[in-house]
Amino acid sequence: MKIRWAPIAAICRDAMRLGTAGMVCWVEDAKGKVVAGVDDSPERASRHPIRIGEEEVATVCVVGPQAEEWGEYLASVIGREISHQHTVADMADAQARLWRHTNALMRMAACMRLSLEPARVIDSVLGILARATNLGRGTALVRLPGSDTYSAFRPDGVEPVEPLLLAPLYAISDEVRLVTMEDAADGVMHACSEILGTYEPVAVARLGSERGQLGFVLAPVAAKGGRVTSEDLKMLSAAARMITTAVENGYTLAGERDATRLQVENELLAEQARTMEEMLHTVAHDLRSPMTALYGFLHLSLEELKDMRRRLEEEGFAAIGPYADDVAEPLRDSIRSVEKLNRMVQRLLEFSRAARATYSFEKVDLDRVVRGVVRSLGYQIKKNDIRVEIGKLPIVTADREQLEAVFGNLVDNAIKYMGDGPTRTIAIGCLEGPEPVFYVRDTGIGMTPEEVSKAFLPFQRFRRDAAPGDGIGLSHVRKIIERHGGRIWCESERGVGTTFYFTLGTTVGRRVVLPHRAVEQQSQANGGTSEQELGQSAR
Structure with a gap:
């Protein structure tokens, strides 16, 4: 002390x-x-x-x-x-x-989303536990949905575990237990050391639920020193319960198909999403008035400063005039900051309107939409010496303006984050199947797995030096796709490039996706039916 x-x-x-x-x-x-x-x-x-x-x-x-x-x-x-x-x-x-x-528990709870795979939840929870306690980075031994064996989730990957090795752990009846060399007689310490590769004391927590024993969490005492307290063991117990919930969610979602899974998530999240959208719209809208007033006051201050300098020069104090520039420059910086804030608020309003606006669905030729977007970005594409490849795209029923916004954001991002690599290509196309999957692929700087997991969150920017922006574009795109009944995800590798995939749903209400082939076949069968008639027949 x-x-x-x-x-x-x-x-x-x-x-x-x-x-x-x-x-x-x-x-x-x-x-x-x-x-x-x-x-x-x-x-x-x-x-x-x-x-x-x-x-x-x-x-x-x-x-x-x-x-x-x-x-x-x-x-x-x-x-x-x-x-x-x-x-x-x-x-x-x-x-x-x-x-x-408390902060650690809040961060653990933040990663508990039904849509996340159990492996990602386990990695996040164990990482937070190690930073918040005197326990080291732990290993989770879990039996995942569809598997009869246990897998060890370590910081460097996942590997199967021999079932016989876990047999001594089943003798642990406590929810949490600190295992030391005194436990060598019953084989618990030996089993822990074989799994973790250390004979240091280990805290063990059971992952038990109504489904039975789902696994264990093994957390060694941290090498950084310090004794393990009862609070640390309570944190391990809380982490084990969260991991158990994540695994149970995995079992639940594994037994559901796409429609049921989306329904469950919508029931859980719809009310919260509506509340957040209303709050976002209200906050963004209410910021406009004070921001406009501030903008006016700053400009008025600049005008008053110019007037004061003029009066000083007229009264023979011209030498004092240059000092006014020292005051004017911070005011100009403030004006630029307010203008940046205004752009961000405008994007927030657009983001909230994407969830609130009434969409006008019509038959849309995606090929025309994409080529129009590419033409509008032609200057940036030519300036950065980028080759754009456009594959065969179908006709869909959607909101034309919103789809233009989707492709505009994705292609614009691909241009901004192209980097300096020798291959500079943007490919846009469609993977045909029961549910057509559209993609925008680039050979740019790419993202890490951690960045990919946060790519669609508002205000997330990972390479601020690469391009200007406010980090709302991909959130806006996701909201539009979800309003069309689809989903969006991305795959990326640092230094290789990024591919954004999205669907629009095969049917949303009375909307029907019609690939080019279906349009041509039905047109021939009808003896050259017009687009309007084809749309009516599809409905």
Whole structure:
């Protein structure tokens, strides 16, 4: 414990000033160093140790008349001061641990989404646990849906585990248990060491549910030092319950098909999404008025500054005029910042309108839409020496303007993040199947797996030096795709490139996707039926 000696030195000074004449006192720390008072004849001093628990933290030394009585009194007073400091330090440490653990639990809960694979939830939860406690990066032993064996989820990957190796762990009846060398007799410590590769103490938590035993979490005591507290074990228990929930969600979703899974997610998230969209629209809209006022005040300030400089020059104080430039430049910076904020608010409004607007569905030739988007971005494409390849695209029933926004955002991103590689290509096309999958592929700088997982979140930008932007474009695209009843995802590799895939749903309400081939066949069968008639027959 770190002791503040200044208050103790003040106690010693007061005692020598107000106490018996000729009395001298001082305080030594645990190493015998004088830290307060006046050192005088230590060999004749009356010594009184001060202990906190079993630890001797200081010694009060007194020389002079009534040394014994003064020593006991000062030891009592100084002991209370040190105990008070110890209590305050313990409270501060406890508050810091509580904040750290609460923050960790909130971050664990944030990654608990039905749409996430159990493996990603396990990796996130164990990483957060290691940062928030005195436990090291753990390993989860889990039996996943569709598998009769256990897999070990380690930081460097996933690998199968021999079932016999886990047999001793089934003897653990506690929800959480700290395994040490004393557990070597029942084979638990040996099993943990074989899995983790260390004979250090290990905290083990069971993953149990109504489905039975789903696995275990093994977290070694961190090499960074520090003992494992009961709070650490409680955090491990909470992490195990979250992992259990994630695995159970995996079992639940594995038994559901696409329609049922989407229905479950919509029931869970629709109300929250509507609330967030309403709040987003309200906040973005309400920001416009104060931002406009601020913009006007800044411009007015600049005008007043120019006017003041003109009056100074007319009154013979021209030398002061240049100092006005020192004031004007921060004002111009502020105006630029407000303009940037205004653009962000405008994008937020567009993002919220994508979820609230009424879409006008019609038959749309995607080939024309894509070629129009490419023409509009022709200057940037030519400037960056990019080759664009457009494959065969179908006719769909959708909102034309929103699809233009989708392809415009995706192609614009591909241009911005093309990088300096030798191959500079953007490919746009469609993978035919029961549900057509559209794609926009580039050979740009790519993303890491962590960046891919956050790509569609608002305000997420990973290479701010590569291109300007506000990080809302992909969120806007996702919202449009979801409004069309589809889904969007991406695959990327750093230094290789990125591919965005999306669907529009084979049917959404009375909307029908018609690939080119179906249009041609039906047209021939009808003897050259018009587009309008074809759309009516499809409906």
